[in-house]
Amino acid sequence: MNQRKAPPRQVTTDLKYLGRHRMVLLGLAVLFGGIALRAGYLTVIDSDFLRAQGDARMMRTEPIMAMRGVIRDRNQAPLAVSTPVATLWLNPRQALAADLDISALARALKQSPSALRAKIKRHRDKRFIYLDRHLSPNAADEVLALDFPGVYAMTEYKRFYPEAEATAHMLGFTGLDDHGREGLELAFDSQLAGVEGSKRVMKDLKGHRVQDVALLKPARPGRDITLSFDSRVQYSAYRELARGVAEHNAKAGVLVSLDVETGEVLAMASVPSYNPNNRSQLDMDAVRNRAVTDMFEPGSTLKPFTLVxxxxxxxxTINSRFDTSPGTYKVLNKTVRDHEDFGVIDMQTVLTKSSNVATSQIAMALPRSTLPLLHQHLGFGQSTGSGFPGESAGLMQxxxxxxxxELATMxxxxxxTVTALQLxxxxATIASGGLQRPVSFTKVDGPVAGRRVIPEAIANSLIPMMETVVTxxxxxLRAAVPGYRVAGKTGTAHKASQGGYARDQxxxxxxxxxxxxxxxxxxxxIIDTPRKGGYYGGLAAAPVFSRTMADTLRLMNVEPDRSAERLADQARRSGRGG
Structure with missing residues (x-):
C-alpha cells in the first residue's frame, strides 16, 4: 500500500509556525520571570522603597495649631479666649488640573467669581492658598460637602473678648495669625502664643483624610496670663467715663486706677473705644490707648509736687504764708493770675483754692534746678517701665x-507733658507715704518694695491738705465719695495748639x-475738650472720679473711714467746680 507524503512546502510552513510559537513562549517566560524576579527583589530586598512610594501617595504631614493662652482678670474671669474655627484652603495645581468649576466655588464661598478666578490663576504654581479664614465649622462643612477638587479645611483659632469695648484698649487684639497686634496681647505675645505641632495622616486619592496615623510633635498651648485688672472695676470705669464724655460732649476721656500698695493697674479705660470682636469698620483713632500714649500738660494737678x-x-513749712494780692504776680514779662484775689493764704489753702500765684512765688524762691529735678525723680519725662506697647515718656524741658x-509755669x-499713667x-507715690512702686499689668502677690521718692513725713502731710480740695x-466737692474720706487735686489746663494755646479748649x-x-x-x-456743662476739672472730671471710686472701693472690699455725721453734713452742702 502506498503512503502519501506531505508536500515539502507544507512541512516547511509547519516548522516555521512551531518555531514562532516557541519564541513567543520563550519571550513570555523571560518576561514573567523578570517580573517575578523584580517582585521578589522589591518584596524581599527593597521593601522599604515600596513602602516609601505608597506612603508618598497616601501619607501627609499636617500641622497641629496651638491654642493661645487665656487672659484672665485678677479673679480668674476670662478676658480673652481662643475658640477653634475652620479655615478653607485650595491647592491651585490640583484645582486647575481637575478643571474646577470656579464660579460654583465662588458662590459657595459668597465671593466674586472673577476675583477668585484671578487669584487662582495668579497662584497657579503654588500648592496652597487661603480661600476663607475663621469660618464656623458648620459654614465650612457646607462648602466641603460640595466636594470641590483641591479644596480642604484646617483648624485655626480665633480670639474672642467677652468684655468687648470695656477692655479693648487694655487688651488690644490679635491678627488672623493669632499673634498679638495691640495692647497686652502684643506685650505678652511670646508667653501667650503656643508652639505648633505636627501629625501624619492618611488621605485617599481625592485628598480626603481617612485617618490620623501618628503624632509627630504635640502642639504646646500658650501660657495663661493673670492680669492685675478687676473686670468689674474695669467695666465701671469704662461706663462712667463714657457717661462723663457724653454728658460734657467731650472729644475723649481717659481713666486710670492703681492699687497704692502694689502698683497694680486695676482699671484703664479710654473713650472713644471699639469692639475688638468686630473690626470691619475700625477707626484707627479709636484704637490707641490714650492712657499711655497721649501726652498733655497736667495743669494744677502738679501743684502738690510744687509743695513737696x-x-x-x-x-x-506747712504754716508758711503767701500774699497773693491782688491776684496777679509778675515774673519777668509774664503775668501769673489767680481766678480771684485770695489775699494772704497758708500752704493748705494753696491747694484748696488752687493758687497759681502762690506756687509761682515758691518756684521763684527755690534754686533753679529744684522743681525740674523733683519732676524727673517722680518719673516725668521717662517711661514708667510698664512694658505697654507704644507707651510715651512725656516731655520735660x-x-x-x-x-x-518756665519755672513759674512749671x-x-x-x-x-505727662501721660495719665504717669500722673x-x-x-500713688504720695498715697503710699512717698514710696514709688513699679506699675504692673499682671497680678502681684505679696508686698511690693518701693523706691523712696518723697520723705514720708512730707507725703503724709500733703494728704490732709488735699482733703480740703474735696470740700x-x-x-x-463733686469728687466726694459717700462713706470715705477723699484727697485729691483738680486741674484745668489750656490745650496747646499751633503757636500757643487754644482759647476755648x-x-x-x-x-x-x-x-x-x-x-x-x-x-x-482726664476729660479732653468738654464742650458743655463746664470745663473745670471739678465739674467735668470730678463726678466721674466719684462714681468710679465708689464702685472700686466697694468691689475691692475697702472699709469706709467717714462717719455718718460727716456724711449727713456733707449732704446738706452744695458744690461748685474749679
Whole structure:
C-alpha cells in the first residue's frame, strides 16, 4: 500500500509556525520571570522603597495649631479666649488640573467669581492658598460637602473678648495669625502664643483624610496670663467715663486706677473705644490707648509736687504764708493770675483754692534746678517701665530752658507733658507715704518694695491738705465719695495748639485717692475738650472720679473711714467746680 507524503512546502510552513510559537513562549517566560524576579527583589530586598512610594501617595504631614493662652482678670474671669474655627484652603495645581468649576466655588464661598478666578490663576504654581479664614465649622462643612477638587479645611483659632469695648484698649487684639497686634496681647505675645505641632495622616486619592496615623510633635498651648485688672472695676470705669464724655460732649476721656500698695493697674479705660470682636469698620483713632500714649500738660494737678519741693527745701513749712494780692504776680514779662484775689493764704489753702500765684512765688524762691529735678525723680519725662506697647515718656524741658518764666509755669503744671499713667503713679507715690512702686499689668502677690521718692513725713502731710480740695471750700466737692474720706487735686489746663494755646479748649482733670486715712486706691480722670456743662476739672472730671471710686472701693472690699455725721453734713452742702 502506498503512503502519501506531505508536500515539502507544507512541512516547511509547519516548522516555521512551531518555531514562532516557541519564541513567543520563550519571550513570555523571560518576561514573567523578570517580573517575578523584580517582585521578589522589591518584596524581599527593597521593601522599604515600596513602602516609601505608597506612603508618598497616601501619607501627609499636617500641622497641629496651638491654642493661645487665656487672659484672665485678677479673679480668674476670662478676658480673652481662643475658640477653634475652620479655615478653607485650595491647592491651585490640583484645582486647575481637575478643571474646577470656579464660579460654583465662588458662590459657595459668597465671593466674586472673577476675583477668585484671578487669584487662582495668579497662584497657579503654588500648592496652597487661603480661600476663607475663621469660618464656623458648620459654614465650612457646607462648602466641603460640595466636594470641590483641591479644596480642604484646617483648624485655626480665633480670639474672642467677652468684655468687648470695656477692655479693648487694655487688651488690644490679635491678627488672623493669632499673634498679638495691640495692647497686652502684643506685650505678652511670646508667653501667650503656643508652639505648633505636627501629625501624619492618611488621605485617599481625592485628598480626603481617612485617618490620623501618628503624632509627630504635640502642639504646646500658650501660657495663661493673670492680669492685675478687676473686670468689674474695669467695666465701671469704662461706663462712667463714657457717661462723663457724653454728658460734657467731650472729644475723649481717659481713666486710670492703681492699687497704692502694689502698683497694680486695676482699671484703664479710654473713650472713644471699639469692639475688638468686630473690626470691619475700625477707626484707627479709636484704637490707641490714650492712657499711655497721649501726652498733655497736667495743669494744677502738679501743684502738690510744687509743695513737696517747697517743704523738702527747708525754706517753707506747712504754716508758711503767701500774699497773693491782688491776684496777679509778675515774673519777668509774664503775668501769673489767680481766678480771684485770695489775699494772704497758708500752704493748705494753696491747694484748696488752687493758687497759681502762690506756687509761682515758691518756684521763684527755690534754686533753679529744684522743681525740674523733683519732676524727673517722680518719673516725668521717662517711661514708667510698664512694658505697654507704644507707651510715651512725656516731655520735660531741657535744663537750658529752666528760666524764671518756665519755672513759674512749671509750678502750676505747664511746660511739662505727662501721660495719665504717669500722673496716676505720681499720686500713688504720695498715697503710699512717698514710696514709688513699679506699675504692673499682671497680678502681684505679696508686698511690693518701693523706691523712696518723697520723705514720708512730707507725703503724709500733703494728704490732709488735699482733703480740703474735696470740700465746700475747695474746687472738687463733686469728687466726694459717700462713706470715705477723699484727697485729691483738680486741674484745668489750656490745650496747646499751633503757636500757643487754644482759647476755648481745655483738659479737665481730677486725680485723687481714697480712703484718705489710709489710701488704697488712686484714680486719675482726664476729660479732653468738654464742650458743655463746664470745663473745670471739678465739674467735668470730678463726678466721674466719684462714681468710679465708689464702685472700686466697694468691689475691692475697702472699709469706709467717714462717719455718718460727716456724711449727713456733707449732704446738706452744695458744690461748685474749679
Amino acid at each position: 519741693a517747697a517743704l523738702e527745701s527747708g525754706k517753707f 531741657p535744663s537750658n530752658r529752666w528760666n524764671p518764666v 509750678s502750676y503744671g505747664y511746660g511739662v 496716676a503713679q505720681a499720686y 465746700q471750700e475747695g474746687t472738687a 481745655y483738659m479737665s482733670l481730677f486725680v485723687g485717692m481714697a480712703p484718705a486715712s489710709h489710701p488704697k486706691i488712686v484714680t486719675a480722670v
